[in-house]
Amino acid sequence: xxxxxxxxxxxxxxxxxxxxxxxxxxxxxxxxxxxxxxxxxxxxxxxxxxxxxxxxxxxxxxxxxxxxxxxxxxxxxxxxxxxxxxxxxxxxxxxxxxxxxxxxxxxxxxxxxxxxxxxxxxxxxxxxxxxxxxxxxxxxxxxxxxxxxxxxxxxxxxxxxxxxxxxxxxxxxxxxxxxxxxxxxxxxxxxxxxxxxxxxxxxxxxxxxxxxxxxxxxxxxxxxxxxxxxxxxxxxxxxxxxxxxxxxxxxxxxxxxxxxxxxxxxxxxxx
Numbered sequence: 450x451x452x453x454x455x456x457x458x459x460x461x462x463x464x465x466x467x468x469x470x471x472x473x474x475x476x477x478x479x480x481x482x483x484x485x486x487x488x489x490x491x492x493x494x495x496x497x498x499x500x501x502x503x504x505x506x507x508x509x510x511x512x513x514x515x516x517x518x519x520x521x522x523x524x525x526x527x528x529x530x531x532x533x534x535x536x537x538x539x540x541x542x543x544x545x546x547x548x549x550x551x552x553x554x555x556x557x558x559x560x561x562x563x564x565x566x567x568x569x570x571x572x573x574x575x576x577x578x579x580x581x582x583x584x585x586x587x588x589x590x591x592x593x594x595x596x597x598x599x600x601x602x603x604x605x606x607x608x609x610x611x612x613x614x615x616x617x618x619x620x621x622x623x624x625x626x627x628x629x630x631x632x633x634x635x636x637x638x639x640x641x642x643x644x645x646x647x648x649x650x651x652x653x654x655x656x657x658x659x660x661x662x663x664x665x666x667x668x669x670x671x672x673x674x675x676x677x678x679x680x681x682x683x684x685x686x687x688x689x690x691x692x693x694x695x696x697x698x699x700x701x702x703x704x705x706x707x708x709x710x711x712x713x714x715x716x717x718x719x720x
Contacts, residue, residue, distance in 0.1 A: 464650070464670045466680050466701055466712040472502050472509060473709045480518065481702040481709050483695040485609065485646075487527035491693075491702050492548070493709050494518050499530065499546060502709070504700065513551035520604075521546075522565035531556070531565040564604075575628075577605040577614045584616045588628065595626045595633070604641075608648035609696075613673075615642055615651055623653060625673055636675045641691045645698060649673065652680070652692045652701065668692050668703060 472491075478500070481493040489504030498514040521532035530546045541562040545554045563578030577586050582601045586593050596602045601619040608615065614626040622638040636642075642653035649672065656666035666688035671677040680701075681689050689710065692703040701712045 463716065464678050464680065465715050466668075467715060469710055469712040471708045471710050472507075473500075475707050477707045478709045479704040479707075480520070480691055481704055482521065482523070482693045483700070483702060484523050484527040485696045486523070486525060488697060489695070489700075490527060491695075491709075491711070492517070492521070492523070492530060493702075493704070494521075499548075501548060502711070504711070512548045513546055513553070515544075515546055515551070515553050517546050520564050533562055533564055575607070575611050577607050577616075579603050579605055579616075584614065584626075586614060586626070586628065606642070606644060608644050609646055610648040613648060615644060617642065623651070623671075625651070634673060634675065636671050636673075637677070639669065639671070643693050645670075645694045646696050647698065652694050654690050654692065654703075656688065656690065663688055663690070666690050666705075668701075 477496040478493055481491055484490040484492065491502040493500055494516050499512050499517045500509055501512055502509050517530045517532040521530040524531060524545065528547065528549055530548065531543065533541055533543055535541050539560060541559055542555055543557040543562055543565065545556055563580065575588050577584060579602065583594055583596045583598065584602045584605045586595050595614060600621065602616055605614050605616040612628050614628065615623065617623055617640065623636040623642050624633055625636060626633045636651065639653035639655055642651045644651055650670050652668060652670050654666050654668055656663050658664055667682065668680040668689050669677045670680055687705050689703045689705045692701055694701055699714055701714055703710055
Protein backbone atom coordinates (compact mmCIF):
# COMPACT_ATOMS: atom_id res chain seq x y z
CA UNK A 450 0.00 0.00 0.00
CA UNK A 451 1.04 3.63 -0.40
CA UNK A 452 1.14 6.11 2.46
CA UNK A 453 1.15 9.86 1.88
CA UNK A 454 4.06 11.41 3.78
CA UNK A 455 4.71 15.12 4.09
CA UNK A 456 7.40 17.15 5.83
CA UNK A 457 6.73 20.76 6.80
CA UNK A 458 9.80 22.93 7.01
CA UNK A 459 10.72 26.56 6.85
CA UNK A 460 12.16 26.33 3.35
CA UNK A 461 11.04 23.15 1.61
CA UNK A 462 7.39 23.16 0.46
CA UNK A 463 5.34 20.30 1.84
CA UNK A 464 4.35 17.85 -0.87
CA UNK A 465 2.21 14.76 -0.57
CA UNK A 466 0.33 12.46 -2.89
CA UNK A 467 -3.19 11.14 -2.40
CA UNK A 468 -5.69 9.05 -4.35
CA UNK A 469 -3.04 6.71 -5.76
CA UNK A 470 -4.68 4.43 -8.34
CA UNK A 471 -3.60 1.97 -11.00
CA UNK A 472 -4.76 2.83 -14.51
CA UNK A 473 -3.45 -0.45 -15.99
CA UNK A 474 -3.25 -3.97 -14.64
CA UNK A 475 -0.04 -5.83 -15.38
CA UNK A 476 1.22 -6.04 -18.93
CA UNK A 477 4.76 -4.76 -18.33
CA UNK A 478 3.80 -1.09 -18.69
CA UNK A 479 6.46 1.50 -17.90
CA UNK A 480 7.98 4.92 -18.68
CA UNK A 481 4.91 7.07 -18.05
CA UNK A 482 5.33 10.70 -19.17
CA UNK A 483 2.84 13.56 -18.96
CA UNK A 484 2.50 15.81 -21.97
CA UNK A 485 3.95 19.25 -21.20
CA UNK A 486 1.45 20.93 -23.53
CA UNK A 487 -1.76 18.87 -23.45
CA UNK A 488 -3.46 18.87 -20.06
CA UNK A 489 -4.10 15.47 -18.53
CA UNK A 490 -2.57 13.39 -21.32
CA UNK A 491 -0.15 10.65 -20.29
CA UNK A 492 1.93 8.44 -22.61
CA UNK A 493 3.62 5.19 -21.68
CA UNK A 494 4.89 1.99 -23.25
CA UNK A 495 3.94 -1.66 -22.92
CA UNK A 496 5.45 -4.86 -24.21
CA UNK A 497 3.25 -4.67 -27.31
CA UNK A 498 3.20 -0.96 -28.13
CA UNK A 499 2.69 2.64 -27.03
CA UNK A 500 -0.34 3.83 -25.07
CA UNK A 501 -1.95 7.02 -23.78
CA UNK A 502 -4.22 7.75 -20.84
CA UNK A 503 -6.58 10.72 -20.76
CA UNK A 504 -7.21 11.98 -17.24
CA UNK A 505 -10.53 13.58 -18.22
CA UNK A 506 -12.06 10.48 -19.82
CA UNK A 507 -10.05 7.93 -17.78
CA UNK A 508 -9.48 5.96 -20.96
CA UNK A 509 -6.36 4.00 -21.85
CA UNK A 510 -5.85 3.79 -25.61
CA UNK A 511 -3.26 1.79 -27.53
CA UNK A 512 -1.86 4.22 -30.09
CA UNK A 513 0.60 2.02 -31.95
CA UNK A 514 2.27 -1.38 -31.97
CA UNK A 515 5.55 0.54 -32.14
CA UNK A 516 7.27 0.85 -28.76
CA UNK A 517 8.61 4.36 -28.16
CA UNK A 518 11.50 3.13 -26.06
CA UNK A 519 13.66 3.25 -24.06
CA UNK A 520 13.21 7.02 -23.66
CA UNK A 521 10.87 9.34 -25.53
CA UNK A 522 10.05 13.05 -25.65
CA UNK A 523 6.80 14.75 -26.59
CA UNK A 524 6.47 16.88 -29.70
CA UNK A 525 5.46 20.52 -29.20
CA UNK A 526 1.91 19.92 -30.41
CA UNK A 527 1.43 16.86 -28.13
CA UNK A 528 0.42 14.80 -31.15
CA UNK A 529 3.55 12.70 -31.30
CA UNK A 530 6.51 11.17 -29.49
CA UNK A 531 10.15 11.30 -30.54
CA UNK A 532 12.56 8.55 -29.55
CA UNK A 533 15.95 7.07 -30.41
CA UNK A 534 16.56 3.45 -31.34
CA UNK A 535 19.84 1.61 -31.91
CA UNK A 536 20.05 -1.38 -34.26
CA UNK A 537 22.33 -4.40 -33.96
CA UNK A 538 25.05 -2.64 -35.99
CA UNK A 539 25.11 0.36 -33.67
CA UNK A 540 23.33 2.67 -36.11
CA UNK A 541 21.03 5.15 -34.38
CA UNK A 542 17.72 6.43 -35.71
CA UNK A 543 15.63 9.28 -34.39
CA UNK A 544 11.99 8.36 -34.99
CA UNK A 545 8.71 10.17 -34.50
CA UNK A 546 5.53 8.29 -33.64
CA UNK A 547 2.23 9.95 -34.47
CA UNK A 548 -0.35 9.49 -31.71
CA UNK A 549 -3.04 10.32 -34.25
CA UNK A 550 -2.54 7.48 -36.73
CA UNK A 551 0.37 5.43 -35.35
CA UNK A 552 2.63 6.29 -38.29
CA UNK A 553 6.40 6.29 -37.63
CA UNK A 554 8.70 8.74 -39.43
CA UNK A 555 12.50 8.54 -39.39
CA UNK A 556 13.88 12.00 -38.61
CA UNK A 557 17.62 11.27 -38.64
CA UNK A 558 20.11 8.41 -38.94
CA UNK A 559 23.64 8.48 -37.56
CA UNK A 560 26.21 6.59 -35.48
CA UNK A 561 25.93 9.26 -32.76
CA UNK A 562 22.55 10.79 -31.94
CA UNK A 563 21.62 12.34 -28.57
CA UNK A 564 18.47 11.37 -26.74
CA UNK A 565 15.51 13.51 -27.80
CA UNK A 566 14.84 16.60 -25.72
CA UNK A 567 11.56 17.37 -24.05
CA UNK A 568 9.41 20.43 -24.67
CA UNK A 569 10.65 23.47 -22.76
CA UNK A 570 9.87 27.15 -22.56
CA UNK A 571 13.54 27.80 -23.32
CA UNK A 572 14.55 29.34 -26.65
CA UNK A 573 14.92 26.84 -29.47
CA UNK A 574 18.71 27.27 -29.46
CA UNK A 575 19.06 26.05 -25.85
CA UNK A 576 19.27 22.30 -25.34
CA UNK A 577 21.33 19.65 -23.59
CA UNK A 578 22.61 16.21 -24.49
CA UNK A 579 24.84 13.35 -23.32
CA UNK A 580 27.94 12.08 -25.14
CA UNK A 581 30.71 9.76 -23.90
CA UNK A 582 29.57 9.88 -20.26
CA UNK A 583 29.48 13.70 -20.12
CA UNK A 584 26.70 16.28 -20.35
CA UNK A 585 26.80 19.16 -22.82
CA UNK A 586 24.79 22.36 -23.11
CA UNK A 587 24.15 24.22 -26.35
CA UNK A 588 23.24 27.85 -25.70
CA UNK A 589 23.03 30.47 -28.46
CA UNK A 590 25.17 28.34 -30.76
CA UNK A 591 27.92 27.75 -28.18
CA UNK A 592 28.52 24.24 -26.82
CA UNK A 593 30.00 23.77 -23.34
CA UNK A 594 30.62 20.66 -21.26
CA UNK A 595 28.84 21.00 -17.92
CA UNK A 596 30.61 17.89 -16.57
CA UNK A 597 34.35 17.34 -16.82
CA UNK A 598 34.90 13.60 -16.57
CA UNK A 599 35.32 11.75 -13.31
CA UNK A 600 31.95 10.07 -13.57
CA UNK A 601 29.39 8.42 -15.82
CA UNK A 602 26.83 11.16 -16.41
CA UNK A 603 23.58 10.61 -18.28
CA UNK A 604 19.90 11.47 -18.73
CA UNK A 605 20.11 15.28 -18.94
CA UNK A 606 16.78 17.08 -18.63
CA UNK A 607 16.34 20.79 -19.28
CA UNK A 608 14.06 22.47 -16.75
CA UNK A 609 10.66 23.67 -18.02
CA UNK A 610 11.79 27.30 -17.73
CA UNK A 611 15.02 26.56 -19.60
CA UNK A 612 17.37 27.82 -16.87
CA UNK A 613 18.70 24.58 -15.37
CA UNK A 614 19.86 21.09 -16.36
CA UNK A 615 19.07 18.04 -14.25
CA UNK A 616 21.33 15.02 -14.78
CA UNK A 617 22.53 11.87 -13.08
CA UNK A 618 25.77 10.05 -12.28
CA UNK A 619 25.85 6.27 -12.04
CA UNK A 620 27.58 6.27 -8.65
CA UNK A 621 26.74 9.54 -6.91
CA UNK A 622 23.19 10.39 -7.91
CA UNK A 623 21.49 13.58 -9.08
CA UNK A 624 22.83 17.03 -9.95
CA UNK A 625 21.40 20.36 -11.10
CA UNK A 626 23.42 22.77 -13.25
CA UNK A 627 22.35 26.42 -13.27
CA UNK A 628 22.78 27.84 -16.79
CA UNK A 629 22.81 31.44 -15.53
CA UNK A 630 25.52 31.03 -12.87
CA UNK A 631 27.42 28.00 -14.16
CA UNK A 632 27.16 26.38 -10.73
CA UNK A 633 26.31 22.72 -10.08
CA UNK A 634 24.48 21.42 -6.98
CA UNK A 635 24.45 17.79 -5.84
CA UNK A 636 20.98 16.58 -4.83
CA UNK A 637 22.11 13.19 -3.50
CA UNK A 638 21.28 9.63 -4.39
CA UNK A 639 18.36 9.11 -6.78
CA UNK A 640 17.37 7.79 -10.19
CA UNK A 641 15.02 8.63 -13.06
CA UNK A 642 14.39 12.21 -11.96
CA UNK A 643 11.73 14.46 -13.47
CA UNK A 644 11.15 18.21 -13.13
CA UNK A 645 8.17 19.80 -11.44
CA UNK A 646 6.48 22.31 -13.79
CA UNK A 647 7.72 25.21 -11.64
CA UNK A 648 11.38 24.18 -12.22
CA UNK A 649 11.88 24.48 -8.45
CA UNK A 650 11.47 20.81 -7.43
CA UNK A 651 12.37 17.41 -8.83
CA UNK A 652 10.77 14.02 -8.23
CA UNK A 653 12.77 10.80 -8.37
CA UNK A 654 13.13 7.25 -7.10
CA UNK A 655 15.57 5.82 -4.58
CA UNK A 656 15.93 2.10 -5.14
CA UNK A 657 17.93 -0.77 -3.69
CA UNK A 658 18.82 -4.05 -5.35
CA UNK A 659 20.42 -7.41 -4.72
CA UNK A 660 22.90 -7.07 -7.57
CA UNK A 661 20.43 -8.40 -10.13
CA UNK A 662 16.94 -7.10 -9.38
CA UNK A 663 15.38 -4.08 -7.68
CA UNK A 664 14.26 -5.17 -4.21
CA UNK A 665 12.74 -1.90 -2.97
CA UNK A 666 11.99 1.58 -4.28
CA UNK A 667 10.37 4.75 -2.98
CA UNK A 668 9.62 8.16 -4.52
CA UNK A 669 11.04 11.43 -3.20
CA UNK A 670 10.76 15.12 -3.99
CA UNK A 671 13.74 17.45 -3.52
CA UNK A 672 14.26 21.17 -3.80
CA UNK A 673 17.30 22.57 -5.59
CA UNK A 674 19.46 22.48 -2.46
CA UNK A 675 18.93 18.74 -1.98
CA UNK A 676 16.38 18.85 0.88
CA UNK A 677 13.99 16.00 0.23
CA UNK A 678 10.54 14.70 1.14
CA UNK A 679 9.54 11.06 0.90
CA UNK A 680 6.31 10.60 -1.07
CA UNK A 681 5.71 6.87 -0.93
CA UNK A 682 6.19 4.09 1.56
CA UNK A 683 5.76 1.00 -0.53
CA UNK A 684 5.09 -2.55 0.47
CA UNK A 685 7.89 -4.95 -0.41
CA UNK A 686 6.02 -6.25 -3.46
CA UNK A 687 5.30 -2.80 -4.92
CA UNK A 688 8.24 -0.72 -6.12
CA UNK A 689 7.34 2.71 -7.62
CA UNK A 690 9.74 3.87 -10.33
CA UNK A 691 10.21 6.45 -13.14
CA UNK A 692 7.96 9.27 -11.86
CA UNK A 693 6.61 12.06 -14.06
CA UNK A 694 5.04 15.34 -12.88
CA UNK A 695 2.14 16.76 -14.88
CA UNK A 696 2.42 20.23 -16.45
CA UNK A 697 -0.29 21.67 -14.18
CA UNK A 698 1.51 20.34 -11.08
CA UNK A 699 -1.56 18.46 -9.91
CA UNK A 700 -0.63 14.86 -10.72
CA UNK A 701 2.20 12.35 -10.62
CA UNK A 702 2.48 9.20 -12.67
CA UNK A 703 4.87 6.29 -12.21
CA UNK A 704 5.16 2.59 -12.91
CA UNK A 705 5.32 -0.24 -10.38
CA UNK A 706 5.27 -3.98 -10.92
CA UNK A 707 4.30 -3.64 -14.57
CA UNK A 708 1.37 -1.27 -14.01
CA UNK A 709 1.00 2.48 -14.41
CA UNK A 710 -0.18 4.51 -11.41
CA UNK A 711 -1.54 8.05 -11.21
CA UNK A 712 -1.74 10.12 -8.01
CA UNK A 713 -2.97 13.58 -7.07
CA UNK A 714 -0.39 16.04 -5.72
CA UNK A 715 -1.11 18.33 -2.78
CA UNK A 716 1.31 21.15 -2.00
CA UNK A 717 1.29 23.46 0.97
CA UNK A 718 4.01 26.03 1.46
CA UNK A 719 6.12 25.56 4.55
CA UNK A 720 4.57 26.80 7.76
